[in-house]
Amino acid sequence: MKRATLRPAGFKKPAHWTNSPVPEPRAPRPSDDPLDPTRFGDWERKGIAVDF
Numbered sequence: 001m002k003r004a005t006l007r008p009a010g011f012k013k014p015a016h017w018t019n020s021p022v023p024e025p026r027a028p029r030p031s032d033d034p035l036d037p038t039r040f041g042d043w044e045r046k047g048i049a050v051d052f
Contacts, residue, residue, distance in 0.1 A: 042049045 040051075042051045044050070
């Protein structure tokens, strides 16, 4: 099945559609919580900090 790559001739773009670029990701902020399992690069799974 061939995929359509062009919109139909009578297509009108909805007002909420934009062509703005995707924002750049922000750097993560360090947590002030001393019990945060991700502070050393670990992750939490089912309440247990794991490192993979």
